[in-house]
Amino acid sequence: MQRLTISIDDQLAQQFDELMRRKGYANRSEAFRDMLRRELGEMARENDKSAECVGVLSYIYDHHERQLSSRLAEMQHHHHGLTVSTMHAHLSHDECVETLILNGATDEVEALAESVISQTGVRHGRLNLIPR
Template identity: 50%
Template sequence: MERITISLDDDLLEKFDLYIQDKGYTNRSEGFRDAIRHLLSHSDELEPQDEECIGCVSYVYDHKERMLSSKLVETQHHHHGIQTATLHLHVDESNCFEATVLRGKTSEVKAMADQVTSQTGVKNGHLHLVPIKPI
């Protein structure tokens, strides 16, 4: 393990200290290590597209949008090899929330998430990727 020195604005350090205290970190070093791991795991430049990952694509959509439910189910069937589970929630009379857990190569997981979130009627969507191999 290597020891480094960094300089931070007082306000930024104060916010970081409050954050790590709230999250239960015992020291700054572990907080910084987790922050760097998080940054690197969410960096497209460092993300090998052929590595295995776990992903969760979550999205809100208008279930009254013509044919959207059928298109979403069709997309899930088309990518049946990487889909592991889906949670469906009725938010109100028009909106549904779904979270689909995926496992596969990063490129495949991203492709399915993009195909889902780009559908007309999907209001908001986000893919959370977690690499299986440690960074």
């Protein structure tokens, strides 16, 4: 392990300490390592769309929409190599929420997420990508 020494102005140090406390870090080193890991992972993922990632796709849809449940299930089966797990819950008489855990190349995960979100009857969708 290497030791780095950095200098930052007082206001930035105070903001960093507050962020560290809010996020529950025990010390500055752990907070800094996590921030650096996250930034480097994001850069790698953005620069190399074939880089592996874990994606969490959540969406709300109208389960009365004609054939939508079947289309969504078929899409997951068609991409069984990406789909790790699915959770389904009923929100109301009309709405369901599903969360898919996806694992694979960033471009493939993004393409599947976009195709799910763009289906007629899917009202809201969001993909969270985590670099591996």
